[in-house]
Amino acid sequence: GNVFVVSLAFADLVVALYPYPLVLSAILHNGWTLSDMHCKVSGFVMGLSVIGSIFNITGIAINRYCYICHSFAYDKLYSSRNTLLYVCLIWALTIIAIVPNFFVGSLQYDSRVYSCTFAQTVSSYYTISVVVVHFIVPITVVSFCYLRIWILVIQVRRRVKTEVKPRLKPSDFRNFLTMFVVFVLFAICWAPLNLIGLAVAIRPQVIAPKVPEWLFVVSYFMAYFNSCLNAIIYGLLNQNFRKEYKRIIMSLWTPRLFFQETSKGGTEGMKSKPSPALNNNDQMKTDTL
Structure with a gap:
Protein backbone atom coordinates (compact mmCIF):
# COMPACT_ATOMS: atom_id res chain seq x y z
CA GLY A 1 0.00 0.00 0.00
CA ASN A 2 2.90 2.38 0.54
CA VAL A 3 3.62 2.33 -3.19
CA PHE A 4 0.43 4.33 -3.74
CA VAL A 5 1.52 6.85 -1.10
CA VAL A 6 4.84 7.34 -2.90
CA SER A 7 2.95 7.77 -6.17
CA LEU A 8 0.69 10.37 -4.55
CA ALA A 9 3.73 12.18 -3.17
CA PHE A 10 5.19 12.31 -6.69
CA ALA A 11 1.94 13.80 -8.00
CA ASP A 12 2.07 16.48 -5.31
CA LEU A 13 5.75 17.21 -5.90
CA VAL A 14 5.67 17.52 -9.68
CA VAL A 15 3.88 20.90 -9.62
CA ALA A 16 6.70 22.42 -7.59
CA LEU A 17 9.27 21.51 -10.25
CA TYR A 18 7.79 23.34 -13.25
CA PRO A 19 4.33 24.99 -13.13
CA TYR A 20 4.64 26.84 -9.81
CA PRO A 21 7.92 28.62 -10.69
CA LEU A 22 6.29 29.81 -13.93
CA VAL A 23 3.25 31.03 -11.98
CA LEU A 24 5.57 32.94 -9.66
CA SER A 25 7.31 34.46 -12.68
CA ALA A 26 3.95 35.53 -14.14
CA ILE A 27 3.01 37.17 -10.82
CA LEU A 28 6.30 39.06 -10.64
CA HIS A 29 5.99 40.27 -14.26
CA ASN A 30 2.23 40.84 -13.97
CA GLY A 31 1.61 38.64 -16.99
CA TRP A 32 2.84 35.64 -18.98
CA THR A 33 6.23 36.42 -20.52
CA LEU A 34 7.17 32.97 -21.81
CA SER A 35 6.23 31.22 -25.04
CA ASP A 36 2.94 29.51 -25.77
CA MET A 37 4.73 26.16 -25.65
CA HIS A 38 5.71 26.78 -22.02
CA CYS A 39 2.09 27.68 -21.33
CA LYS A 40 0.80 24.42 -22.80
CA ILE A 51 -5.60 14.20 -11.96
CA GLY A 52 -2.73 12.03 -10.75
CA SER A 53 -3.56 13.07 -7.19
CA ILE A 54 -7.23 12.18 -7.35
CA PHE A 55 -6.57 8.90 -9.18
CA ASN A 56 -3.91 7.95 -6.62
CA ILE A 57 -6.23 8.85 -3.75
CA THR A 58 -8.82 6.59 -5.38
CA GLY A 59 -6.23 3.83 -5.69
CA ILE A 60 -5.31 4.21 -2.02
CA ALA A 61 -8.98 4.01 -0.98
CA ILE A 62 -9.53 0.82 -3.00
CA ASN A 63 -6.32 -0.62 -1.56
CA ARG A 64 -7.39 0.14 2.03
CA TYR A 65 -10.86 -1.25 1.32
CA CYS A 66 -9.45 -4.54 0.06
CA TYR A 67 -6.90 -4.71 2.90
CA ILE A 68 -9.44 -4.18 5.69
CA CYS A 69 -12.74 -5.49 4.29
CA HIS A 70 -11.41 -8.33 2.08
CA SER A 71 -8.23 -9.29 3.89
CA PHE A 72 -8.28 -12.92 2.72
CA ALA A 73 -8.05 -11.92 -0.95
CA TYR A 74 -5.71 -8.94 -0.38
CA ASP A 75 -2.37 -10.72 -0.75
CA LYS A 76 -3.44 -12.19 -4.07
CA LEU A 77 -4.90 -8.95 -5.41
CA TYR A 78 -1.98 -6.79 -4.28
CA SER A 79 1.12 -8.81 -4.95
CA SER A 80 4.24 -6.80 -5.70
CA ARG A 81 3.76 -7.28 -9.43
CA ASN A 82 0.06 -6.42 -9.39
CA THR A 83 0.61 -3.33 -7.25
CA LEU A 84 3.16 -1.92 -9.68
CA LEU A 85 0.76 -2.64 -12.53
CA TYR A 86 -1.99 -0.75 -10.69
CA VAL A 87 0.27 2.28 -10.23
CA CYS A 88 1.26 2.19 -13.91
CA LEU A 89 -2.44 1.97 -14.80
CA ILE A 90 -3.19 5.03 -12.65
CA TRP A 91 -0.60 7.13 -14.46
CA ALA A 92 -1.60 5.77 -17.87
CA LEU A 93 -5.22 6.81 -17.20
CA THR A 94 -3.97 10.17 -15.95
CA ILE A 95 -2.11 10.87 -19.19
CA ILE A 96 -5.06 9.66 -21.28
CA ALA A 97 -7.34 12.01 -19.34
CA ILE A 98 -5.12 15.04 -20.02
CA VAL A 99 -4.35 14.53 -23.73
CA PRO A 100 -7.82 15.68 -24.98
CA ASN A 101 -7.02 19.18 -23.66
CA PHE A 102 -4.65 19.67 -26.60
CA PHE A 103 -7.40 18.86 -29.11
CA VAL A 104 -10.06 20.96 -27.41
CA GLY A 105 -7.69 23.88 -26.86
CA SER A 106 -8.66 24.25 -23.22
CA LEU A 107 -5.16 24.89 -21.84
CA GLN A 108 -5.01 28.69 -21.81
CA TYR A 109 -3.46 31.47 -19.77
CA ASP A 110 -5.82 32.91 -17.18
CA SER A 111 -4.77 36.37 -16.00
CA ARG A 112 -6.93 36.07 -12.88
CA VAL A 113 -4.70 33.36 -11.43
CA TYR A 114 -1.50 34.01 -13.43
CA SER A 115 -1.52 30.43 -14.65
CA CYS A 116 -1.89 28.39 -17.79
CA THR A 117 -4.74 26.17 -16.76
CA PHE A 118 -7.94 24.47 -17.85
CA ALA A 119 -10.41 26.98 -19.33
CA GLN A 120 -13.92 26.06 -18.21
CA THR A 121 -15.74 28.02 -20.92
CA VAL A 122 -14.10 26.49 -24.01
CA SER A 123 -16.47 23.52 -24.28
CA SER A 124 -19.47 22.87 -22.05
CA TYR A 125 -19.62 19.16 -22.83
CA TYR A 126 -15.92 18.69 -22.22
CA THR A 127 -16.03 20.65 -18.95
CA ILE A 128 -18.92 18.52 -17.70
CA SER A 129 -17.09 15.32 -18.64
CA VAL A 130 -13.96 16.57 -16.88
CA VAL A 131 -15.85 17.30 -13.66
CA VAL A 132 -17.68 13.96 -13.79
CA VAL A 133 -14.71 11.74 -14.71
CA HIS A 134 -12.01 13.57 -12.75
CA PHE A 135 -13.96 14.50 -9.62
CA ILE A 136 -17.47 13.11 -9.14
CA VAL A 137 -16.74 9.49 -10.10
CA PRO A 138 -13.50 9.22 -8.05
CA ILE A 139 -15.13 10.94 -5.06
CA THR A 140 -18.04 8.49 -5.28
CA VAL A 141 -15.72 5.47 -5.40
CA VAL A 142 -13.58 6.73 -2.53
CA SER A 143 -16.67 7.58 -0.45
CA PHE A 144 -18.03 4.06 -0.95
CA CYS A 145 -14.70 2.47 0.08
CA TYR A 146 -14.30 4.56 3.22
CA LEU A 147 -17.96 4.17 4.15
CA ARG A 148 -17.58 0.39 4.06
CA ILE A 149 -14.41 0.64 6.14
CA TRP A 150 -16.10 2.86 8.72
CA ILE A 151 -19.02 0.40 8.96
CA LEU A 152 -16.57 -2.43 9.64
CA VAL A 153 -14.69 -0.32 12.20
CA ILE A 154 -17.95 0.38 14.06
CA GLN A 155 -18.88 -3.31 13.95
CA VAL A 156 -15.50 -4.31 15.32
CA ARG A 157 -15.72 -1.74 18.09
CA ARG A 158 -19.16 -3.02 19.06
CA ARG A 159 -18.03 -6.63 18.71
CA VAL A 160 -20.91 -7.33 16.33
CA LYS A 161 -18.84 -9.62 14.15
CA THR A 162 -17.16 -11.72 16.81
CA GLU A 163 -16.90 -14.69 14.48
CA VAL A 164 -15.01 -12.64 11.88
CA LYS A 165 -11.46 -11.55 12.48
CA PRO A 166 -10.77 -8.74 10.01
CA ARG A 167 -7.27 -7.42 9.45
CA LEU A 168 -7.69 -4.30 11.56
CA LYS A 169 -4.85 -3.72 13.99
CA PRO A 170 -4.57 -0.34 15.77
CA SER A 171 -1.77 0.69 13.42
CA ASP A 172 -3.96 -0.20 10.42
CA PHE A 173 -6.74 1.97 11.79
CA ARG A 174 -4.38 4.93 12.25
CA ASN A 175 -3.08 4.52 8.71
CA PHE A 176 -6.63 4.39 7.38
CA LEU A 177 -7.52 7.50 9.38
CA THR A 178 -4.55 9.37 7.88
CA MET A 179 -5.58 8.57 4.32
CA PHE A 180 -9.21 9.34 5.13
CA VAL A 181 -8.19 12.85 6.25
CA VAL A 182 -6.17 13.22 3.03
CA PHE A 183 -9.31 12.40 1.04
CA VAL A 184 -11.57 14.73 3.04
CA LEU A 185 -9.22 17.70 2.63
CA PHE A 186 -8.84 16.94 -1.07
CA ALA A 187 -12.62 16.98 -1.50
CA ILE A 188 -12.94 20.23 0.46
CA CYS A 189 -10.18 21.96 -1.48
CA TRP A 190 -11.35 20.89 -4.93
CA LEU A 195 -18.81 23.12 -8.70
CA ILE A 196 -18.09 26.47 -10.35
CA GLY A 197 -16.91 24.65 -13.47
CA LEU A 198 -20.02 22.49 -13.54
CA ALA A 199 -22.33 25.49 -13.12
CA VAL A 200 -20.51 27.43 -15.83
CA ALA A 201 -20.60 24.46 -18.19
CA ILE A 202 -24.36 23.98 -17.81
CA LEU A 215 -14.57 33.54 -5.68
CA ASN A 230 -0.60 15.90 2.45
CA ALA A 231 2.88 16.18 3.93
CA ILE A 232 1.42 18.24 6.79
CA ILE A 233 -1.28 15.63 7.40
CA TYR A 234 1.31 12.84 7.52
CA GLY A 235 3.36 14.83 10.04
CA LEU A 236 0.38 15.56 12.28
CA LEU A 237 -1.12 12.07 12.30
CA ASN A 238 1.83 9.69 11.92
CA GLN A 239 4.63 9.37 14.45
CA ASN A 240 7.10 7.86 11.98
CA PHE A 241 6.73 10.84 9.65
CA ARG A 242 7.20 13.28 12.54
CA LYS A 243 10.36 11.45 13.53
CA GLU A 244 11.76 11.61 9.99
CA TYR A 245 10.79 15.27 9.57
CA LYS A 246 12.68 16.09 12.75
CA ARG A 247 15.70 14.12 11.55
CA ILE A 248 15.70 15.91 8.18
CA ILE A 249 15.44 19.34 9.82
CA MET A 250 18.23 18.49 12.25
CA SER A 251 20.39 17.33 9.36
CA LEU A 252 20.26 20.84 7.90
CA TRP A 253 22.17 22.00 10.96
CA THR A 254 24.39 18.93 11.39
CA PRO A 255 24.81 17.13 8.04
CA ARG A 256 27.37 14.73 9.51
CA LEU A 257 24.78 13.46 12.01
CA PHE A 258 22.39 12.77 9.13
CA PHE A 259 24.86 10.57 7.28
CA GLN A 260 25.80 8.78 10.49
CA GLU A 261 22.16 7.94 11.23
CA THR A 262 21.60 6.90 7.62
CA SER A 263 24.56 4.54 7.78
CA LYS A 264 23.38 3.16 11.11
CA GLY A 265 19.84 2.70 9.79
CA GLY A 266 21.15 0.85 6.75
CA THR A 267 23.14 -1.54 8.96
CA GLU A 268 20.15 -2.20 11.21
CA GLY A 269 17.95 -2.71 8.17
CA MET A 270 20.16 -5.61 7.07
CA LYS A 271 19.57 -7.32 10.41
CA SER A 272 15.81 -7.03 10.61
CA LYS A 273 12.82 -6.73 8.35
CA PRO A 274 11.90 -3.06 7.79
CA SER A 275 8.48 -1.92 8.93
CA PRO A 276 6.08 -0.28 6.46
CA ALA A 277 6.53 3.46 6.09
CA LEU A 278 3.05 4.27 7.29
CA ASN A 279 3.08 2.00 10.35
CA ASN A 280 3.38 3.67 13.75
CA ASN A 281 5.74 2.55 16.49
CA ASP A 282 5.66 -1.10 17.53
CA GLN A 283 4.41 -0.17 20.97
CA MET A 284 1.22 1.15 19.39
CA LYS A 285 0.41 -2.30 18.08
CA THR A 286 -0.34 -3.40 21.61
CA ASP A 287 -3.12 -0.87 21.90
CA THR A 288 -6.72 -1.89 21.48
CA LEU A 289 -9.34 -0.31 19.27
Missing part, protein backbone atom coordinates in the same frame (compact mmCIF):
# COMPACT_ATOMS: atom_id res chain seq x y z
CA VAL A 41 3.45 22.29 -21.07
CA SER A 42 2.83 24.07 -17.77
CA GLY A 43 -0.90 23.39 -18.01
CA PHE A 44 -0.22 19.78 -18.96
CA VAL A 45 2.06 19.19 -15.96
CA MET A 46 -0.42 20.95 -13.69
CA GLY A 47 -3.16 18.64 -14.93
CA LEU A 48 -0.84 15.67 -14.53
CA SER A 49 -0.46 16.55 -10.86
CA VAL A 50 -4.14 17.26 -10.25
CA ALA A 191 -15.12 20.98 -4.55
CA PRO A 192 -15.58 24.77 -5.01
CA LEU A 193 -13.62 24.93 -8.28
CA ASN A 194 -15.37 21.86 -9.69
CA ARG A 203 -25.20 27.62 -18.62
CA PRO A 204 -21.97 29.35 -19.70
CA GLN A 205 -23.45 32.59 -21.02
CA VAL A 206 -25.60 33.11 -17.93
CA ILE A 207 -23.45 31.78 -15.07
CA ALA A 208 -19.93 32.73 -16.21
CA PRO A 209 -20.42 36.53 -15.99
CA LYS A 210 -22.05 36.16 -12.57
CA VAL A 211 -19.16 34.29 -10.94
CA PRO A 212 -17.23 36.87 -8.85
CA GLU A 213 -13.55 37.05 -9.71
CA TRP A 214 -12.55 36.77 -6.04
CA PHE A 216 -12.88 31.96 -8.68
CA VAL A 217 -9.41 33.02 -7.48
CA VAL A 218 -10.03 31.72 -3.96
CA SER A 219 -11.39 28.41 -5.23
CA TYR A 220 -8.48 28.07 -7.64
CA PHE A 221 -5.78 28.63 -5.04
CA MET A 222 -7.65 26.42 -2.55
CA ALA A 223 -7.43 23.63 -5.10
CA TYR A 224 -3.72 23.99 -5.77
CA PHE A 225 -2.92 24.58 -2.10
CA ASN A 226 -3.99 20.98 -1.57
CA SER A 227 -0.71 19.77 -3.06
CA CYS A 228 1.22 20.84 0.03
CA LEU A 229 -1.32 19.62 2.60
Whole structure:
Protein backbone atom coordinates (compact mmCIF):
# COMPACT_ATOMS: atom_id res chain seq x y z
CA GLY A 1 0.00 0.00 0.00
CA ASN A 2 2.90 2.38 0.54
CA VAL A 3 3.62 2.33 -3.19
CA PHE A 4 0.43 4.33 -3.74
CA VAL A 5 1.52 6.85 -1.10
CA VAL A 6 4.84 7.34 -2.90
CA SER A 7 2.95 7.77 -6.17
CA LEU A 8 0.69 10.37 -4.55
CA ALA A 9 3.73 12.18 -3.17
CA PHE A 10 5.19 12.31 -6.69
CA ALA A 11 1.94 13.80 -8.00
CA ASP A 12 2.07 16.48 -5.31
CA LEU A 13 5.75 17.21 -5.90
CA VAL A 14 5.67 17.52 -9.68
CA VAL A 15 3.88 20.90 -9.62
CA ALA A 16 6.70 22.42 -7.59
CA LEU A 17 9.27 21.51 -10.25
CA TYR A 18 7.79 23.34 -13.25
CA PRO A 19 4.33 24.99 -13.13
CA TYR A 20 4.64 26.84 -9.81
CA PRO A 21 7.92 28.62 -10.69
CA LEU A 22 6.29 29.81 -13.93
CA VAL A 23 3.25 31.03 -11.98
CA LEU A 24 5.57 32.94 -9.66
CA SER A 25 7.31 34.46 -12.68
CA ALA A 26 3.95 35.53 -14.14
CA ILE A 27 3.01 37.17 -10.82
CA LEU A 28 6.30 39.06 -10.64
CA HIS A 29 5.99 40.27 -14.26
CA ASN A 30 2.23 40.84 -13.97
CA GLY A 31 1.61 38.64 -16.99
CA TRP A 32 2.84 35.64 -18.98
CA THR A 33 6.23 36.42 -20.52
CA LEU A 34 7.17 32.97 -21.81
CA SER A 35 6.23 31.22 -25.04
CA ASP A 36 2.94 29.51 -25.77
CA MET A 37 4.73 26.16 -25.65
CA HIS A 38 5.71 26.78 -22.02
CA CYS A 39 2.09 27.68 -21.33
CA LYS A 40 0.80 24.42 -22.80
CA VAL A 41 3.45 22.29 -21.07
CA SER A 42 2.83 24.07 -17.77
CA GLY A 43 -0.90 23.39 -18.01
CA PHE A 44 -0.22 19.78 -18.96
CA VAL A 45 2.06 19.19 -15.96
CA MET A 46 -0.42 20.95 -13.69
CA GLY A 47 -3.16 18.64 -14.93
CA LEU A 48 -0.84 15.67 -14.53
CA SER A 49 -0.46 16.55 -10.86
CA VAL A 50 -4.14 17.26 -10.25
CA ILE A 51 -5.60 14.20 -11.96
CA GLY A 52 -2.73 12.03 -10.75
CA SER A 53 -3.56 13.07 -7.19
CA ILE A 54 -7.23 12.18 -7.35
CA PHE A 55 -6.57 8.90 -9.18
CA ASN A 56 -3.91 7.95 -6.62
CA ILE A 57 -6.23 8.85 -3.75
CA THR A 58 -8.82 6.59 -5.38
CA GLY A 59 -6.23 3.83 -5.69
CA ILE A 60 -5.31 4.21 -2.02
CA ALA A 61 -8.98 4.01 -0.98
CA ILE A 62 -9.53 0.82 -3.00
CA ASN A 63 -6.32 -0.62 -1.56
CA ARG A 64 -7.39 0.14 2.03
CA TYR A 65 -10.86 -1.25 1.32
CA CYS A 66 -9.45 -4.54 0.06
CA TYR A 67 -6.90 -4.71 2.90
CA ILE A 68 -9.44 -4.18 5.69
CA CYS A 69 -12.74 -5.49 4.29
CA HIS A 70 -11.41 -8.33 2.08
CA SER A 71 -8.23 -9.29 3.89
CA PHE A 72 -8.28 -12.92 2.72
CA ALA A 73 -8.05 -11.92 -0.95
CA TYR A 74 -5.71 -8.94 -0.38
CA ASP A 75 -2.37 -10.72 -0.75
CA LYS A 76 -3.44 -12.19 -4.07
CA LEU A 77 -4.90 -8.95 -5.41
CA TYR A 78 -1.98 -6.79 -4.28
CA SER A 79 1.12 -8.81 -4.95
CA SER A 80 4.24 -6.80 -5.70
CA ARG A 81 3.76 -7.28 -9.43
CA ASN A 82 0.06 -6.42 -9.39
CA THR A 83 0.61 -3.33 -7.25
CA LEU A 84 3.16 -1.92 -9.68
CA LEU A 85 0.76 -2.64 -12.53
CA TYR A 86 -1.99 -0.75 -10.69
CA VAL A 87 0.27 2.28 -10.23
CA CYS A 88 1.26 2.19 -13.91
CA LEU A 89 -2.44 1.97 -14.80
CA ILE A 90 -3.19 5.03 -12.65
CA TRP A 91 -0.60 7.13 -14.46
CA ALA A 92 -1.60 5.77 -17.87
CA LEU A 93 -5.22 6.81 -17.20
CA THR A 94 -3.97 10.17 -15.95
CA ILE A 95 -2.11 10.87 -19.19
CA ILE A 96 -5.06 9.66 -21.28
CA ALA A 97 -7.34 12.01 -19.34
CA ILE A 98 -5.12 15.04 -20.02
CA VAL A 99 -4.35 14.53 -23.73
CA PRO A 100 -7.82 15.68 -24.98
CA ASN A 101 -7.02 19.18 -23.66
CA PHE A 102 -4.65 19.67 -26.60
CA PHE A 103 -7.40 18.86 -29.11
CA VAL A 104 -10.06 20.96 -27.41
CA GLY A 105 -7.69 23.88 -26.86
CA SER A 106 -8.66 24.25 -23.22
CA LEU A 107 -5.16 24.89 -21.84
CA GLN A 108 -5.01 28.69 -21.81
CA TYR A 109 -3.46 31.47 -19.77
CA ASP A 110 -5.82 32.91 -17.18
CA SER A 111 -4.77 36.37 -16.00
CA ARG A 112 -6.93 36.07 -12.88
CA VAL A 113 -4.70 33.36 -11.43
CA TYR A 114 -1.50 34.01 -13.43
CA SER A 115 -1.52 30.43 -14.65
CA CYS A 116 -1.89 28.39 -17.79
CA THR A 117 -4.74 26.17 -16.76
CA PHE A 118 -7.94 24.47 -17.85
CA ALA A 119 -10.41 26.98 -19.33
CA GLN A 120 -13.92 26.06 -18.21
CA THR A 121 -15.74 28.02 -20.92
CA VAL A 122 -14.10 26.49 -24.01
CA SER A 123 -16.47 23.52 -24.28
CA SER A 124 -19.47 22.87 -22.05
CA TYR A 125 -19.62 19.16 -22.83
CA TYR A 126 -15.92 18.69 -22.22
CA THR A 127 -16.03 20.65 -18.95
CA ILE A 128 -18.92 18.52 -17.70
CA SER A 129 -17.09 15.32 -18.64
CA VAL A 130 -13.96 16.57 -16.88
CA VAL A 131 -15.85 17.30 -13.66
CA VAL A 132 -17.68 13.96 -13.79
CA VAL A 133 -14.71 11.74 -14.71
CA HIS A 134 -12.01 13.57 -12.75
CA PHE A 135 -13.96 14.50 -9.62
CA ILE A 136 -17.47 13.11 -9.14
CA VAL A 137 -16.74 9.49 -10.10
CA PRO A 138 -13.50 9.22 -8.05
CA ILE A 139 -15.13 10.94 -5.06
CA THR A 140 -18.04 8.49 -5.28
CA VAL A 141 -15.72 5.47 -5.40
CA VAL A 142 -13.58 6.73 -2.53
CA SER A 143 -16.67 7.58 -0.45
CA PHE A 144 -18.03 4.06 -0.95
CA CYS A 145 -14.70 2.47 0.08
CA TYR A 146 -14.30 4.56 3.22
CA LEU A 147 -17.96 4.17 4.15
CA ARG A 148 -17.58 0.39 4.06
CA ILE A 149 -14.41 0.64 6.14
CA TRP A 150 -16.10 2.86 8.72
CA ILE A 151 -19.02 0.40 8.96
CA LEU A 152 -16.57 -2.43 9.64
CA VAL A 153 -14.69 -0.32 12.20
CA ILE A 154 -17.95 0.38 14.06
CA GLN A 155 -18.88 -3.31 13.95
CA VAL A 156 -15.50 -4.31 15.32
CA ARG A 157 -15.72 -1.74 18.09
CA ARG A 158 -19.16 -3.02 19.06
CA ARG A 159 -18.03 -6.63 18.71
CA VAL A 160 -20.91 -7.33 16.33
CA LYS A 161 -18.84 -9.62 14.15
CA THR A 162 -17.16 -11.72 16.81
CA GLU A 163 -16.90 -14.69 14.48
CA VAL A 164 -15.01 -12.64 11.88
CA LYS A 165 -11.46 -11.55 12.48
CA PRO A 166 -10.77 -8.74 10.01
CA ARG A 167 -7.27 -7.42 9.45
CA LEU A 168 -7.69 -4.30 11.56
CA LYS A 169 -4.85 -3.72 13.99
CA PRO A 170 -4.57 -0.34 15.77
CA SER A 171 -1.77 0.69 13.42
CA ASP A 172 -3.96 -0.20 10.42
CA PHE A 173 -6.74 1.97 11.79
CA ARG A 174 -4.38 4.93 12.25
CA ASN A 175 -3.08 4.52 8.71
CA PHE A 176 -6.63 4.39 7.38
CA LEU A 177 -7.52 7.50 9.38
CA THR A 178 -4.55 9.37 7.88
CA MET A 179 -5.58 8.57 4.32
CA PHE A 180 -9.21 9.34 5.13
CA VAL A 181 -8.19 12.85 6.25
CA VAL A 182 -6.17 13.22 3.03
CA PHE A 183 -9.31 12.40 1.04
CA VAL A 184 -11.57 14.73 3.04
CA LEU A 185 -9.22 17.70 2.63
CA PHE A 186 -8.84 16.94 -1.07
CA ALA A 187 -12.62 16.98 -1.50
CA ILE A 188 -12.94 20.23 0.46
CA CYS A 189 -10.18 21.96 -1.48
CA TRP A 190 -11.35 20.89 -4.93
CA ALA A 191 -15.12 20.98 -4.55
CA PRO A 192 -15.58 24.77 -5.01
CA LEU A 193 -13.62 24.93 -8.28
CA ASN A 194 -15.37 21.86 -9.69
CA LEU A 195 -18.81 23.12 -8.70
CA ILE A 196 -18.09 26.47 -10.35
CA GLY A 197 -16.91 24.65 -13.47
CA LEU A 198 -20.02 22.49 -13.54
CA ALA A 199 -22.33 25.49 -13.12
CA VAL A 200 -20.51 27.43 -15.83
CA ALA A 201 -20.60 24.46 -18.19
CA ILE A 202 -24.36 23.98 -17.81
CA ARG A 203 -25.20 27.62 -18.62
CA PRO A 204 -21.97 29.35 -19.70
CA GLN A 205 -23.45 32.59 -21.02
CA VAL A 206 -25.60 33.11 -17.93
CA ILE A 207 -23.45 31.78 -15.07
CA ALA A 208 -19.93 32.73 -16.21
CA PRO A 209 -20.42 36.53 -15.99
CA LYS A 210 -22.05 36.16 -12.57
CA VAL A 211 -19.16 34.29 -10.94
CA PRO A 212 -17.23 36.87 -8.85
CA GLU A 213 -13.55 37.05 -9.71
CA TRP A 214 -12.55 36.77 -6.04
CA LEU A 215 -14.57 33.54 -5.68
CA PHE A 216 -12.88 31.96 -8.68
CA VAL A 217 -9.41 33.02 -7.48
CA VAL A 218 -10.03 31.72 -3.96
CA SER A 219 -11.39 28.41 -5.23
CA TYR A 220 -8.48 28.07 -7.64
CA PHE A 221 -5.78 28.63 -5.04
CA MET A 222 -7.65 26.42 -2.55
CA ALA A 223 -7.43 23.63 -5.10
CA TYR A 224 -3.72 23.99 -5.77
CA PHE A 225 -2.92 24.58 -2.10
CA ASN A 226 -3.99 20.98 -1.57
CA SER A 227 -0.71 19.77 -3.06
CA CYS A 228 1.22 20.84 0.03
CA LEU A 229 -1.32 19.62 2.60
CA ASN A 230 -0.60 15.90 2.45
CA ALA A 231 2.88 16.18 3.93
CA ILE A 232 1.42 18.24 6.79
CA ILE A 233 -1.28 15.63 7.40
CA TYR A 234 1.31 12.84 7.52
CA GLY A 235 3.36 14.83 10.04
CA LEU A 236 0.38 15.56 12.28
CA LEU A 237 -1.12 12.07 12.30
CA ASN A 238 1.83 9.69 11.92
CA GLN A 239 4.63 9.37 14.45
CA ASN A 240 7.10 7.86 11.98
CA PHE A 241 6.73 10.84 9.65
CA ARG A 242 7.20 13.28 12.54
CA LYS A 243 10.36 11.45 13.53
CA GLU A 244 11.76 11.61 9.99
CA TYR A 245 10.79 15.27 9.57
CA LYS A 246 12.68 16.09 12.75
CA ARG A 247 15.70 14.12 11.55
CA ILE A 248 15.70 15.91 8.18
CA ILE A 249 15.44 19.34 9.82
CA MET A 250 18.23 18.49 12.25
CA SER A 251 20.39 17.33 9.36
CA LEU A 252 20.26 20.84 7.90
CA TRP A 253 22.17 22.00 10.96
CA THR A 254 24.39 18.93 11.39
CA PRO A 255 24.81 17.13 8.04
CA ARG A 256 27.37 14.73 9.51
CA LEU A 257 24.78 13.46 12.01
CA PHE A 258 22.39 12.77 9.13
CA PHE A 259 24.86 10.57 7.28
CA GLN A 260 25.80 8.78 10.49
CA GLU A 261 22.16 7.94 11.23
CA THR A 262 21.60 6.90 7.62
CA SER A 263 24.56 4.54 7.78
CA LYS A 264 23.38 3.16 11.11
CA GLY A 265 19.84 2.70 9.79
CA GLY A 266 21.15 0.85 6.75
CA THR A 267 23.14 -1.54 8.96
CA GLU A 268 20.15 -2.20 11.21
CA GLY A 269 17.95 -2.71 8.17
CA MET A 270 20.16 -5.61 7.07
CA LYS A 271 19.57 -7.32 10.41
CA SER A 272 15.81 -7.03 10.61
CA LYS A 273 12.82 -6.73 8.35
CA PRO A 274 11.90 -3.06 7.79
CA SER A 275 8.48 -1.92 8.93
CA PRO A 276 6.08 -0.28 6.46
CA ALA A 277 6.53 3.46 6.09
CA LEU A 278 3.05 4.27 7.29
CA ASN A 279 3.08 2.00 10.35
CA ASN A 280 3.38 3.67 13.75
CA ASN A 281 5.74 2.55 16.49
CA ASP A 282 5.66 -1.10 17.53
CA GLN A 283 4.41 -0.17 20.97
CA MET A 284 1.22 1.15 19.39
CA LYS A 285 0.41 -2.30 18.08
CA THR A 286 -0.34 -3.40 21.61
CA ASP A 287 -3.12 -0.87 21.90
CA THR A 288 -6.72 -1.89 21.48
CA LEU A 289 -9.34 -0.31 19.27
